Amino acid sequence: MFMPRGDLFPEIGPFETGTLPLSGGHVMYWEQVGNPQGQPVLFLHGGPGAGAGAVHRRFFDPNHWRVVVFDQRGAGRSTPLGELAHNTTPDLVADIEALRLHLGIRRWLLFGGSWGSTLALAYAQAHAARVAGCVLRGVFLGRPAEVEWFLHGLRRVFPDVHERFVSFLPEAERGDLLGGYLRRLNHPDPGVHLPAAQAWSMYEGACSTLLPSSETVSAFARDRSALGLARIEAHYFAHGLFLPPEGLLAGMTRIADLPAEIVQGRYDMICPAATAFDLAAAWPAARLTLVPDAGHSALEPGIRRALVAAVERFRNNY
DSSP, rough: OOOOOOOOOOOOOEEEEEEOOOOOOGGGEEEEOOOOOOOOEEEEOOOOTTTOGGGGGGGGGGTTTTEEEEEOSSSSTSTTOOOOOOSSSHHHHHHHHHHHHHHSSEEEEEEEETTHHHHHHHHHOOGGGGGEEEEEEEEOOOOOOHHHHHHHHGGTTTTHHHHHHTTTTTTGGGGGGHHHHHHTTOOHHHHHHHHHHHHHHHHHHHTTSSSHHHHHHHHSSSSHHHHHHHHHHHHHHHHHGOOOTTTTTTGGGGTTSSEEEEEEEEESSSOOOOHHHHHHTTOEEEEEEEEEEEOSSSSSSHHHHOOOOHHHHTTTTT
């Protein structure tokens, strides 16, 4: 399905790119786009492990915003690709703060979808004074029931897609989908880990849009994208997303007064809408926009328009 993207801002290249050495031998790729003197906004990609792309620059008016985009540890253009050592949520939170200091930014707006919403919340709760607000999409809180839904519950809506996901594994291993995939994703032989990464990523891509989108599935299936997403995502799932036992909702009092825009597709099957409602109920300063004809992807037409509108509402408020 081809999706016109005329409601996004025009394509634009970065005015600055760089790398930042991190702990544990990781190196972060980052870039800045738009107005060097503009209001800072940080784009947080999904996954974990999906990486950022050129289209993600286009949610922001380049004449107004100083847009910072980076690839999280092990993802996208950061190196080493797919590396799991020293790759936890606290590491990522520390990386964001290191990037803020490196770029000399006092406060910034956080923009994140799916896992990017999880990471935005974790960072905001740790560094509330450095956050001007949040624009979140397709909310994921990393709770056990949400991971269980992804691995097993999606069968209720996408039984054919889920069957392909399950049948990739030998029958004897299908009782532990996460364990079976982890063994293959972490195997050193590309002939073993790449097919597993593609099977995992195509499963997620096929469930991400309201209507079937071969374009989306193809993007998820690309070797480099698939490996970072599948290996890191499975790693995080196996470790409770490296979140505190009490979960992110327990920390909402730290950011209760922080302004937020939550954009959620009614038919988001990757991150069902109930999670966004749970977050909005715990966040007095948040505004929830439910898009009636959309799934999970940030590039769904209604989601794109709602996200651009949400960012625009943050103009000149900090």
